[in-house]
Amino acid sequence: MKDYTKGEEDHVESIIKQIADSGVNVVIAGQSITEISKHYLEKYKIMIVRIMSKFELKRLAKAINARILTRLGAPTAEEMGYCSKIEVEEVGS
Numbered sequence: 024m025k026d027y028t029k030g031e032e033d034h035v036e037s038i039i040k041q042i043a044d045s046g047v048n049v050v051i052a053g054q055s056i057t058e059i060s061k062h063y064l065e066k067y068k069i070m071i072v073r074i075m076s077k078f079e080l081k082r083l084a085k086a087i088n089a090r091i092l093t094r095l096g097a098p099t100a101e102e103m104g105y106c107s108k109i110e111v112e113e114v115g116s
Contacts, residue, residue, distance in 0.1 A: 036063050038095050043067035045097035049109060053080045053091075070109070 039060065042050070049070045056064075056071060064071055074080045084091050089104025 032059055035059050036066075039063035039067055039069070041097040043069060045103070047098065047103065051080070051083060051089075053077060072109075 051072045053074055087104030087106045090102040092098060
């Protein structure tokens with residue numbers, strides 16, 4: 024079992040490293056993210072944004088000129104979007 028877990032960790036780290044090497048610094052997800060994925064995304068200093076509504080996810084992808092990917096791995100230059108600033112603004116208390 025230990026070898027299986029280590030193999031799974033190595034596989035997830037290699038995928039996240041490919042994503043980081045492609046220049047991505049923010050990942051926007053429409054589903055849940057595993058704890059091991061969160062660990063490696065944090066290790067490679069990649070911000071995670073989770074959007075539960077598929078309609079809002081589509082709107083955001085269109086706004087930043089990105090494609091929604093259904094596969095794991097590094098995106099191509101055509102699939103990556105761009106935005107100059109990400110911020111959270113609290114309205115109310």
